[in-house]
Amino acid sequence: MYIINxxxxxKLRILADGAKYDVSCASSGGVRETVDGGxxxxxxxxxxxxxxSDGRCVSxxxxxxxxxxxxxxxxxxxxxxxxxxxxSFTPRELADITINFYKRNYIEGLxxxxxxxxxxxxxxxxxxxxxxxLREEYKFNGYIHLKLIPGASKELIEEASKLADxxxxxxxxxxxxxxxxxxxxxxxxNVLKPLMFVKNLRDNSEKSIASASxxxxxxxxxxxxxxxxxxxxxxxxxxxxxxxxxxAYIPVPNTKHIKVDKTPLLREHRLYQADWLIRFYDFKYxxxxxxxxxxxxxxxxxxxFALKNIHLYPVDVNKASYEELIKVPGIGRKNAMxxxxxxxxxxxxxxxxxxLGISIKKAKHFIVAKRYxxxxxxPEYIRKAIIKGESKGHSYTQLKLx
Amino acid sequence: MVNIIFEDSFEGFLSALFYxxxxxxxNPLFLKAQKPSLFKTIKVELDENIITIAKxxxxxxxxxxxxxxxxxxxxxxxxxxxxxxxxxxxxxxLKDIHKDFIRNLTYYRKxxxxxRHKYIGFLxxxxxxxxxxxxxxxxxxxxxxxxxxxxxxxxxxxxxxHDLKRKKAAIYYEKRFSIEDFDKELNVExxxxxxxxxxxxxxxxxxxxTNKRLQNHYVPHYFRKHMTEFDN
Numbered sequence: 001m002y003i004i005n006x007x008x009x010x011k012l013r014i015l016a017d018g019a020k021y022d023v024s025c026a027s028s029g030g031v032r033e034t035v036d037g038g039x040x041x042x043x044x045x046x047x048x049x050x051x052x053s054d055g056r057c058v059s060x061x062x063x064x065x066x067x068x069x070x071x072x073x074x075x076x077x078x079x080x081x082x083x084x085x086x087x088s089f090t091p092r093e094l095a096d097i098t099i100n101f102y103k104r105n106y107i108e109g110l111x112x113x114x115x116x117x118x119x120x121x122x123x124x125x126x127x128x129x130x131x132x133x134l135r136e137e138y139k140f141n142g143y144i145h146l147k148l149i150p151g152a153s154k155e156l157i158e159e160a161s162k163l164a165d166x167x168x169x170x171x172x173x174x175x176x177x178x179x180x181x182x183x184x185x186x187x188x189x190n191v192l193k194p195l196m197f198v199k200n201l202r203d204n205s206e207k208s209i210a211s212a213s214x215x216x217x218x219x220x221x222x223x224x225x226x227x228x229x230x231x232x233x234x235x236x237x238x239x240x241x242x243x244x245x246x247x248a249y250i251p252v253p254n255t256k257h258i259k260v261d262k263t264p265l266l267r268e269h270r271l272y273q274a275d276w277l278i279r280f281y282d283f284k285y286x287x288x289x290x291x292x293x294x295x296x297x298x299x300x301x302x303x304x305f306a307l308k309n310i311h312l313y314p315v316d317v318n319k320a321s322y323e324e325l326i327k328v329p330g331i332g333r334k335n336a337m338x339x340x341x342x343x344x345x346x347x348x349x350x351x352x353x354x355x356l357g358i359s360i361k362k363a364k365h366f367i368v369a370k371r372y373x374x375x376x377x378x379p380e381y382i383r384k385a386i387i388k389g390e391s392k393g394h395s396y397t398q399l400k401l402x
Numbered sequence: 403m404v405n406i407i408f409e410d411s412f413e414g415f416l417s418a419l420f421y422x423x424x425x426x427x428x429n430p431l432f433l434k435a436q437k438p439s440l441f442k443t444i445k446v447e448l449d450e451n452i453i454t455i456a457k458x459x460x461x462x463x464x465x466x467x468x469x470x471x472x473x474x475x476x477x478x479x480x481x482x483x484x485x486x487x488x489x490x491x492x493x494x495x496l497k498d499i500h501k502d503f504i505r506n507l508t509y510y511r512k513x514x515x516x517x518r519h520k521y522i523g524f525l526x527x528x529x530x531x532x533x534x535x536x537x538x539x540x541x542x543x544x545x546x547x548x549x550x551x552x553x554x555x556x557x558x559x560x561x562x563x564h565d566l567k568r569k570k571a572a573i574y575y576e577k578r579f580s581i582e583d584f585d586k587e588l589n590v591e592x593x594x595x596x597x598x599x600x601x602x603x604x605x606x607x608x609x610x611x612t613n614k615r616l617q618n619h620y621v622p623h624y625f626r627k628h629m630t631e632f633d634n
Binding site for chain 2: 016061106
């Protein structure tokens with residue numbers, strides 16, 4: 001491992017490259033307002049400032065403080081035994097890039113993660129120093145996401161969760177067995193404890209404490225989606241996490257235990273769809289994924305649910321409650337509200353739905369308007385029709401998703 | 403048909419709506435600037451108290467809706483607002499989305515809001531001597547909204563948000579904010595942080611997952627002209 005003198009641009013290239021596999025980029029949900037004499041506020045809906053040629057949103061300056069690391073996690077590009085160029089920022093350098101990017105409106109704020117140089121506490125301290133320059137010296141009130149370094153002391157974690165809008169600690173793998181295998185220097189405790197600790201702070205503090213998220217690598221080990229979604233539901237239910245991120249494993253050179261070559265991105269996409277249904281549509285994980293198995297890759301989880309529970313359909317758009325409407329594949333929360341508003345004035349026909357801008361391609365199999373739209377056919381038939389409809393003529397919408 | 407010319411501001415537009423309503427003008431066409439026309443043309447002066455007057459007849463949220471549609475900045479939108487205004491004066495609500503002109507308002511508002519939101523992210527400022535300068539060519543009139551947004555965000559800075567298409571700018575200078583006619587495009591020079599930004603933009607891309615079509619979907623080419631990270 002070596003560090004040579006290099007200019008800021010080289011450092012930025014290396015340390016952005018090392019951070020890019022962390023998928024979280026959300027800048028939403030912030031509540032900070034500009035302080036007197038300061039700069040920056042958060043914007044609740046979140047902002048995408050640009051999109052890279054892989055189609056991902058860039059919202060935050062997402063970098064590592066350093067990619068030097070004493071850990072040797074097998075799935076990680078920055079692991080100690082990997083022979084790559086190493087670099088470190090100074091707190092001042094990084095704070096200055098952040099503030100100057102912010103003034104030019106390139107970013108909503110900073111996402112700071114890091115390899116572990118020397119010790120967890122040493123690394124966490126350097127990260128906090130950067131954030132303090134921003135928050136205290138520059139009075140910067142834009143969005144900050146801080147990675148909690150596994151094994152850092154409680155005091156530092158507490159400080160981090162007071163300075164940041166979001167903190168995260170990556171669980172990486174859904175079971176301790178897999179974690180032991182692939183990340184021998186980490187254990188369940190030192191990735192989970194910080195999150196529990198932050199939750200307790202949040203419950204017992206008057207001050208604003210950062211919300212928390214985590215990331216799971218999908219496909220490096222053989223846990224099924226069922227296990228992953230059960231874990232996610234647990235965190236949401238206990239209010240430990242605001243969000244869970246899923247990252248389809250991308251092969252890293254020279255791995256011993258990881259057998260797969262590549263996880264389909266589609267699996268990652270289906271997990272996000274299922275996660276969304278759990279968080280915003282009142283679905284239970286057991287309803288959308290069968291025990292010990294994966295989600296259906298061919299169909300989105302709501303459609304898959306509907307076909308398995310065909311007795312709940314068709315739903316009458318002129319009578320159904322909001323809760324029933326949002327369980328219809330192809331009808332989301334906004335469209336459900338539109339339907340409820342529109343039916344106050346007349347009995348809705350299928351053409352009215354189209355006028356309201358609601359796509360009935362999928363929904364038509366599951367609803368009744370003034371007259372019946374569906375073909376009253378078997379789930380097998382609907383399944384084929386939907387899959388065929390999606391691959392034909394709609395390759396564009398399909399492509400854009402992954 | 404009658405052309406109604408209003409002063410180019412929301413207050414001017416509202417004044418024209420009330421004028422047409424009060425004088426029971428049939429088939430009015432609302433215009434910002436006078437185009438040669440065969441039809442009768444009336445120029446409506448701005449009424450200084452129009453907002454207060456409007457509040458006496460319209461709910462706050464209706465005024466906001468009309469404002470967003472005014473920002474759509476097309477004659478079709480002006481005329482749908484007028485039809486909705488007439489409907490509202492009669493029925494005291496705008497909830498009947500089976501009426502085309504009412505449903506269109508939702509469309510105008512959505513389009514305007516979408517563009518505002520996009521530019522909150524896509525607007526790029528250049529650092530000139532003592533001012534941050536952004537130029538762009540939006541489809542709708544959005545500089546007022548963006549100006550208010552960046553006024554909160556950059557409260558200690560001076561900035562100019564320049565709409566090249568409409569030759570107007572939102573200017574925030576020594577903590578005073580205004581919308582002005584602005585004809586002159588300022589010179590910008592390269593700076594170190596632009597180069598750093600381009601380097602970052604390249605480095606965060608996952609090459610194995612290149613998907614230009616998806617990128618085009620999110621940042622259509624017409625936005626890129628004034629964005630630092632795209633070569634133009």
